[in-house]
Amino acid sequence: MLSDGIAYYYFDGSMVGLLNCVFRAFQFKEFQVQLCLNEGAQHGLFATVVEIPNDEQHAQRVWSALQQRLSKSSLRQFYFAYLSESLDAYQHLFNYCVYVFRHQHSVEKNYSHPSVLAISQWTKKVGREKHRMEAFIRFKKTTDELFISLIRPDFNVLPLIQPHFKRRYQDQRWLIYDEQRKYGLYYDLREIHEVSFDANEVDPNIEKGTSQSFQLELDEKEALFDQLWKDYFNSINIKERQNIKLHVQYLPKRYWRYLNEKII
Template sequence: GLLRFMPEPARARLYHVFLSEDPERELLIFRYADMALRAGRDISENYADATVRRCQRLAQQLFREKHRMEAFVRFEKTQEELFHATIEPDFDVLPLIASHFTKRYADQRWLIFDKKRRYGLYYDLTRTDLVAFETDGRAPRRGEVSATVLDEREPLFKLLWQAYFDHVNIPERKNLKLHYRHIPRRYWKYLSEKQPRERRFEPIRNKRGPNQ
C-alpha cells in the first residue's frame, strides 16, 4: 500500500501541506499520493516535479511560521493563575507548537487562542488539549483582555520588560533593515517591547530641590 512508498517524513510533509490551508491542498495531497503509488517508491526528493516542489515549499512556509510563533508568543497572567495568549498566524500551526510550549511551560497553566481559526491549546499541568470556543463571533485582540481578569501585577511586568528593553537598546547600533528581516512588522503585535509605553505607570519624579 501507500505506506510502503511513503516514509514517515513524507507523510508528515503531506500533513503539513494540509495545515497550510492552501486552497489547493487537497488536490496537492492527492497528486502526491497518486504519484508515489504509480512510481512504487519514495518521491519526496523528486524536485523536478511541480507537485513535489509545491508541497516542499508549503511545508517550509508552515515551519517558518511555527518557529516564529514559538519565538514571539507572549503570555498575560490572569487572576486565576492562567497564562493567556492570543495569536493570528498565517497557517494552522497550533498542532505543531503544542509540544514546544508543553515542555517549556510545564509548571504553569496556559491557553493559546488562535483568533483566526477560533480554537486553542489548553494545558492544565497534566496534558495539552485542543479546545474549541463558542462565542458571539468576536475575539479579543491582544491587549483587550479585561483588566478585571488580568493579574493586577501584569501591567507592572509589562512595564519592567519595556524598561529593560529600552535600557539595553543601543541607538548607535540600530540596524532597522536587519531588524525587520528577523522580526517582520506583522509579528510586533505579539511583543510587549513593541507596544506603546504606558506613562501612567512611570515612577513619580522627586519634585524637591537639592537643598530641600
C-alpha cells in the same frame, strides 16, 4: 462550453476529505482532477463535478498506504503542507499521492516533479511560522493563575507548537487561542484540551490587530512585567545602530502585537 476533461472534486478542506479525494480518484481512475473548496468553482458545462464525502475508513486506507510508501520525514512534510490551509497546497498533495501510488519506486526525493517541490516549499513556510510562534508568543497571567495568549498565525500551526509549550510550561496552566481559526489549546497541568470561545470578549481590539488589551482580570504584577520587558528592550537597543529594514525582516510587524516590548 464543452467539458475540459477534468473532474472537479468538491471537499471540505479536512485531511479526511483530502484523502477521500485520493481514494475516489483511484476508485474511478480519475487522475486529471481539480480540487475545489466550494461548488462555485469555474468548470466546463459538461464537466464531472463530484462532492466528496468524509469516509473515515477510506481515509485510513489511503493514509496507511502512504505510510507504507513514504518515509517519516515525507509524511511529516505532507502534514505540514496540509496545515498551510492553502488550496494550492491541497492540489499538490493530491497530485503527489497520485504520483506516489502510480510508481513502484520511491519518488519522494524527485524534486523535478512540481508537486514534490511544492510540498517541500510549503513545509518550509509552515515550519517558519511554527518556529516564530514558539519564539514570539507572550502570555498574560490572570488572577486565577491562567496564562493566556491570543494569536493569529498565517497557518494552522497550533497542532505543531503544542509539544513545545507542554514541555516548556508543564508546571503552569496555559491557553493559546487562535483568533482566526476560532479554537485554542488549554493545558490543565495534565492534558491538553481543544477549546472554543469568543475571543472578542477577551480582547475587544482584535480587529485592530495592534494590541492585546485583555478584558480579563489580570494578575497585579502583569503591568510590572510589561514595563520590565520594555525597559530591557530599551536598554539593549542602540538607537545609533538601528536598522529598521533588517529588524522588520527578522521580526515582521504582524508579530509585534504579541510582544510586550512592542505594545505602546
